[in-house]
Amino acid sequence: xANEGAANTEHINGDSGKAVSLASFKAQLVLPExxxxxxxxxxxxxxxxxxxxxxxxxxRKADQDVPLIIFAxxxxxxxxxxxxxxxxxxxxxxxxxxxxxxxRLETEDVAGLVAKAVEAGxxxxxxxxxxxxxxxxxxxxxxxxxxxxxxxxxxxxKKSCEAES
Amino acid sequence: xANEGAANTEHINGDSGKAVSLASFKAQLVLPExxxxxxxxxxxxxxxxxxxxxxxxxxRKADQDVPLIIFAxxxxxxxxxxxxxxxxxxxxxxxxxxxxxxxRLETEDVAGLVAKAVEAGxxxxxxxxxxxxxxxxxxxxxxxxxxxxxxxxxxxxKKSCEAES
Numbered sequence: 001x002a003n004e005g006a007a008n009t010e011h012i013n014g015d016s017g018k019a020v021s022l023a024s025f026k027a028q029l030v031l032p033e034x035x036x037x038x039x040x041x042x043x044x045x046x047x048x049x050x051x052x053x054x055x056x057x058x059x060r061k062a063d064q065d066v067p068l069i070i071f072a073x074x075x076x077x078x079x080x081x082x083x084x085x086x087x088x089x090x091x092x093x094x095x096x097x098x099x100x101x102x103x104r105l106e107t108e109d110v111a112g113l114v115a116k117a118v119e120a121g122x123x124x125x126x127x128x129x130x131x132x133x134x135x136x137x138x139x140x141x142x143x144x145x146x147x148x149x150x151x152x153x154x155x156x157x158k159k160s161c162e163a164e165s
Numbered sequence: 166x167a168n169e170g171a172a173n174t175e176h177i178n179g180d181s182g183k184a185v186s187l188a189s190f191k192a193q194l195v196l197p198e199x200x201x202x203x204x205x206x207x208x209x210x211x212x213x214x215x216x217x218x219x220x221x222x223x224x225r226k227a228d229q230d231v232p233l234i235i236f237a238x239x240x241x242x243x244x245x246x247x248x249x250x251x252x253x254x255x256x257x258x259x260x261x262x263x264x265x266x267x268x269r270l271e272t273e274d275v276a277g278l279v280a281k282a283v284e285a286g287x288x289x290x291x292x293x294x295x296x297x298x299x300x301x302x303x304x305x306x307x308x309x310x311x312x313x314x315x316x317x318x319x320x321x322x323k324k325s326c327e328a329e330s
Contacts, residue, residue, distance in 0.1 A: 031312055046284075047282065077270070105242070120211035145207065
């Protein structure tokens, strides 16, 4: 609600009285057929997107012409979004009627935020899993909300790599 | 590209040398069956979303139990997104294989940005249209990018209404 001076938008104070801190919220585009590199180029040309960070998948770099992108963070205006190649980690989520765009939350308390969302009516998509080191480690939970939107709830990471042009 | 101190991320400097200024970039969720109100409640409960602005459709308020929401702007962490009821304006875009999530850009130069994106490989979805006053007026262009994402390119507006809880 607007105009509540005392509201702290960084914390969730739900029915259970438990506050879950959120580090970030971003849209994430997950593309099949290793199209992420092409998409990054397109968003730069079409909308002047600025590439802040790119993380390639180290394991697949050697045997593929195009390295798989774990994520590239692109900034348009003052808002950033992520572009990722679809890998095994994303297949489950997208098979469930997804469209390639998911909403991603990062938090220090993945289990707490997933529990809170399920309490509010979201459906957990599998268990919370440990992410491979290639993905920065940490935990990942997947949710489908009552409106068909897929949410990734991931550990807040301090990942930072140079962008490649 | 990161680390370019002189880069102005608010402007697009494309091949044509023409700069198009962007006022904002946000994800927009377009929901069928007048579910936007329910969705706003859910995102507050599940993820602690803060409602910054809500604009109801004035024309339909009288003859419906639930007013149609033109858009509600919800903020999670430091990023906001829009939740809208699907109306005639959105049907075309969503019929084209859309999934309910579109990316919305606001700019002073709708025609310039649409032209730039089409030059880069996007496909215009119909002509640029004048929006009804209920939507704040201005222009709206629709694009489908090569990766299946739908983009709304709208006039930058100074719309501000009180949020309703």
